[in-house]
Amino acid sequence: MNSKHIETQAIRTQIERSQFLEHSSPLYLTSSYVFEDAEDMRASFADEKQRNIYSRYSNPNTSEFVEKICFMEGAERGYAFASGMSAVFSTFAALLNADDHIVSCRSIFGSTQTLFNNILPKWNISNSYFKIDELDTIESLIQPNTKVIYAESPTNPAVDILDVQRLGDIAKKHGLIFIIDNCFATPYLQQPIKFGADLVIHSATKLIDGQGRVLGGVTVGSSELIQKIYLFSRNTGPALSPFNAWILSKSLETLPVRVDRHCDNALKVATFLESHDNVNFVKYPFLKSHPQYELAKKQMSQGGTIVAFEIKGGIEAGRKFLNAIQLLSLSANLGDTRSIVTHPASTTHAKIPEDIRLQTGITAGLIRVSVGLEHPEDIINDLKQALS
Numbered sequence: 001m002n003s004k005h006i007e008t009q010a011i012r013t014q015i016e017r018s019q020f021l022e023h024s025s026p027l028y029l030t031s032s033y034v035f036e037d038a039e040d041m042r043a044s045f046a047d048e049k050q051r052n053i054y055s056r057y058s059n060p061n062t063s064e065f066v067e068k069i070c071f072m073e074g075a076e077r078g079y080a081f082a083s084g085m086s087a088v089f090s091t092f093a094a095l096l097n098a099d100d101h102i103v104s105c106r107s108i109f110g111s112t113q114t115l116f117n118n119i120l121p122k123w124n125i126s127n128s129y130f131k132i133d134e135l136d137t138i139e140s141l142i143q144p145n146t147k148v149i150y151a152e153s154p155t156n157p158a159v160d161i162l163d164v165q166r167l168g169d170i171a172k173k174h175g176l177i178f179i180i181d182n183c184f185a186t187p188y189l190q191q192p193i194k195f196g197a198d199l200v201i202h203s204a205t206k207l208i209d210g211q212g213r214v215l216g217g218v219t220v221g222s223s224e225l226i227q228k229i230y231l232f233s234r235n236t237g238p239a240l241s242p243f244n245a246w247i248l249s250k251s252l253e254t255l256p257v258r259v260d261r262h263c264d265n266a267l268k269v270a271t272f273l274e275s276h277d278n279v280n281f282v283k284y285p286f287l288k289s290h291p292q293y294e295l296a297k298k299q300m301s302q303g304g305t306i307v308a309f310e311i312k313g314g315i316e317a318g319r320k321f322l323n324a325i326q327l328l329s330l331s332a333n334l335g336d337t338r339s340i341v342t343h344p345a346s347t348t349h350a351k352i353p354e355d356i357r358l359q360t361g362i363t364a365g366l367i368r369v370s371v372g373l374e375h376p377e378d379i380i381n382d383l384k385q386a387l388s
């Protein structure tokens with residue numbers, strides 16, 4: 001297709017029509033595919049032909065979903081997974097060997113930290129963390145066995161911004177694979193491959209689905225790296241289900257319009273919070289007061305859907321605030337049509353020691369709002385009454 005626009009590709013990238021000439025892509029619930037004859041079967045298994053063999057390897061619905069993400073991220077190839085975490089785990093398991101080392105930002109998704117701290121060490125794969133304001137120290141963390149630099153931006157839940165270009169330059173200089181979890185920004189707001197990322201991972205469960213229905217994940221990047229991830233996954237089975245791929249591909253058709261509105265609402269919520277007496281500070285990438293505002297403007301097209309703020313009064317004030325919320329949901333998800341509030345210090349991050357929590361920007365009174373698609377006045381009114 002000639003169009004270079006994400007909106008058009010997200011709608012018009014479609015698998016071949018069947019003999020029924022359907023307008024919208026049908027759901028292909030099939031675990032396997034048939035061969036014309038012995039020669040067709042031989043050539044297919046010898047990888048001389050590109051075709052569907054078995055849905056653990058590929059399926060028309062997962063292929064359509066992956067093709068859209070590849071277009072949006074500017075990637076050559078990808079593979080779709082049953083969840084964001086299966087994308088993260090399979091990517092590392094496919095690319096790393098025993099005794100390798102990872103350099104990662106400390107502010108990463110909780111289960112990814114558990115993977116680095118407790119699971120990969122079973123194969124003697126170790127890690128070193130840098131804080132978001134310690135990019136100067138990264139080169140001193142690199143060892144002869146380091147293979148990967150890993151980060152997320154914006155970070156969860158403190159909404160800090162990392163300089164993706166700078167990380168990409170360091171990775172390139174040292175011949176390391178640079179991997180970004182781009183879940184918070186979506187490919188619509190930020191394309192890390194432009195800044196030197198070799199691989200981009202998404203939890204499609206969040207804004208890509210956007211309606212809190214299905215789990216999914218995807219890794220995209222260079223053909224060479226994806227081939228290794230593909231061979232690992234084809235033999236170990238983390239594949240995305242065709243049904244979820246069908247949902248997620250439909251969701252991508254509306255991702256740009258949904259994310260535009262999410263970002264408009266989030267900026268309104270952030271601006272309101274900044275003016276409130278019971279709030280110490282607000283973190284939203286496109287607020288001028290954000291410490292990395294200029295950087296956010298450089299690498300993102302809008303500020304995203306997550307707003308963090310610190311309520312006055314610490315842990316107890318945070319718990320009281322959650323109890324006073326009426327419209328918004330108390331839930332662990334994010335990137336949903338429904339606005340969601342969490343208080344990390346008393347819930348999702350309560351088990352983490354306080355000093356480590358503070359290193360990732362989680363103060364006692366920090367509240368995370370995933371701003372949804374309700375009318376912004378209704379979202380703001382609920383926050384206002386709960387704050388007072």
Ligand SMILES: *Cc1c(COP(=O)(O)O)cnc(C)c1O
Binds near residue numbers: 183
């Ligand atoms: C949710 C999330 C994941 C994990 O995705 P699942 O689909 O829940 O497995 C990974 N990274 C980030 C940044 C996330 O928000």
